[in-house]
Amino acid sequence: MTDCETEISQGRRFAFGRNWRQFGQLIDETRIASATKSLEAALGTTDLSGRTFLDIGCGSGLFSLAAVRMGARVRSFDYDPDSVRTTKKLRTEFAPDSDWSVCCASVLDPDFVQRQEPADIVYSWGVLHHTGALWKAMDTACGLVAPGGTLFISIYNDQGLESRLWTEVKRRYNASGPLGRRVLVTGSLLYLGRNYPLRALAKLARGGAAAGGTVPRPRGMSRKHDLVDWVGGYPFEVATPEQVFSFCRERGFELRHLKTCKGGLGCNEFVFALDGRAEG
Template sequence: MNTHANEVDKGERFEFGANWAQFLNVLNDERIELAEQSLRTMLGVTDLKGKRFLDVGSGSGLFSLVARRLGATVHSFDYDPKSVACTSELKRRYFPDDPDWVIEQGSVLDEDYLQTLGQWDIVYSWGVLHHTGAMWRALENVIPSVHQRGTLYIAIYNHQRVMTPVWTWVKRTYNRLPLGLRWLVLGPALIRLWGPRTVYDLLRGKPFYTWRHYAEHSSRGMSAWRDVVDWVGGYPFEVAKPEEVFRFYLDRGFVLRNMVTCGGGLGCNEFVFARASTP
């Protein structure tokens, strides 16, 4: 199996962690509170006291931080060493030397590693499993980590019949270009993604309003620019229709508790499943 560094060198993988490191420069209390509210809303809880929370692909570490703030015991892991470093930095800032928050490097495709982690009340993986290069295997691999009557919260890119092949080409091309030439892809993609909204804001006399207030608009405390880079660069890249994800977990003993879709467009569909029985 190729290491993370080899995959990046070959243009087969985007360095998510390097992008998240830049996001940490703009992370503040307001963004953290927005992320916290989004997690409470989707899970239908006020806190996570007494719960064990497994963050599969922790990325920036923001939602591991949020889960810990809500009272959960947290285990974070990521395949990208720079993402591990980002998560570790947030722990250093907010929960230094906390034994109830463990951070490791690991892969959701490594079944032996997952077995060492045991089972968890909440298994969380937002926008991660479709970047593994083996999405359906990853979706399968997280199942044993969910405790009986536990919760699985995932977000998976939506399938678009016309645009999915286009974006796959864009992402592959971006990662295979030298760093100094990636703007050739990023620039046009930025115009495609933000052009219509920017014109709309200008016409209503609020130039760049949506861009400047993106953290509130995204409801997850994210950064507009870092989300653009993440989207354009995010490779490997797989997608699924909402009904495919629903059926996949229904057939494996899960019940859908909550769902938010992107309305058939660009972005992620979010699912909260409860494990009802042993498949």
């Protein structure tokens, strides 16, 4: 049993990989296209030919695949063995002949990190805040960016007291049995969706249609699996946009793209460029 699997069995970590394995069954060309489009928009390019792409915490492997489709040479790793297996399966199904390596490792493992070559693009969307050591993981991610390269990360927004309350929900989820988990997911769904009927009616009034459960979310994600990930996702840390910006600026990065959750619940997305004169 790996360290990750031990932590899951002891209720100290959410089974992220199990959730990604289930989501992986939904991945098709439509979701791949959505993921690719969002990656292109954030990076400001449709072509990554000749560039290296390091995916820290690859999850289902969807965005590693998107980078492959854009021409990058991709290295993916994840702490959860289930995520690694799901990513390898995705590679076999959609990119069997690509320059794409996948392995099981932790961004907090100094021996592993020391063996890694700096990458032109270091990508870690919604991952570093689940390591249990956010700022150490952030520092490592920054150090893996090649001079002149790009850091693309997203970090949960700090909502103060509400973030602390969600931390307790996540602790309880992982310490509970199947029934307790279902209760927490259902309660969270009702809380998070309390304004949805009004939003749906407003959208219909404007001539739109309410999104169904099978419609991919932006980035190709799934509402069901995102909900379970949100309720159970532990370890869990948060940061303000200002904290992330200051931390990266001190390490020679300049902000090139920012997409916030407008002060609410969710992730703030950042793309930073590293000064080409910086040491890798």
